[in-house]
C-alpha cells in the first residue's frame with residue numbers, strides 16, 4: 484500500500500453514516516407520514532421520542548415536507564426525505580422536491596417574513612439552505628445541532644436539558 488492510498492483509506496469513515504431516505508406522495512398525508520417516519524427513525528437511532536431535539540427535528544421535517552407539498556409539488560411526482568447523522572452528532576434533514584425553478588426567498592430575512600414554516604425552521608435549525616437537485620429539482624436542507632435547537636435557549640423552555 485502506498486502512503487497516498489493509506490492516507491485515502493484513513494479518511495474513510497469506520498462504517499457507513501446512519502442514513503434514511505424515503506419517497507413520499509406530494510399530499511398532506513405524505514407530509515404527515517414523513518414526520519411520523521422521521522420520529523420512528525430517530526427513535527431507532529436512540530433519540531427519545533419525547534426529547535427536545537426529536538421535537539425540533541419533527542417540526543422541521545413537518546414544515547419542509549409541507550412546503551414541498553404546497554410550493555414544490557409537480558403532478559405525478561413525490562418528494563424525498565433524507566435524514567443523516569453527521570460525524571459530530573448533528574442531524575441533517577433534506578427534503579427534495581421536483582420544482583427546482585421555484586426558488587425560496589433569496590434572503591433568509593425575506594424568508595422568515597414570508598410565512599410561518601420557515602420562521603420555525605430558522606428558529607430550530609442551527610443552519611439551513613437550498614441546493615439544486617439536478618436535473619430539475621431542489622433540496623431544502625436543515626441541520627439540528629447536538630444541543631439546543633438553533634443553538635438558542637428558550638425554544639422549549641420547559642424542557643431545556645442541563
Ligand SMILES: Nc1ncnc2c1ncn2[C@@H]1O[C@H](COP(=O)(O)OP(=O)(O)OP(=O)(O)O)[C@@H](O)[C@H]1O
Pocket residue numbers: 546550551553554555580582585586587588594597598599600601602623
Ligand atoms: N419547497 C418550496 N418550493 C418553492 N417555494 C417555497 C418552498 N418552501 C417555501 N417556499 C416559498 O417560501 C415562502 C415562505 O415559506 P413558509 O413555509 O415560511 O410559508 P408558507 O408555506 O407560505 O406558509 P405556512 O408555512 O405558514 O403555511 C412560501 O410562501 C413560498 O413562496
Ligand SMILES: [Mg+2]
Pocket residue numbers: 546549550598599600601
Ligand atoms: Mg410553509
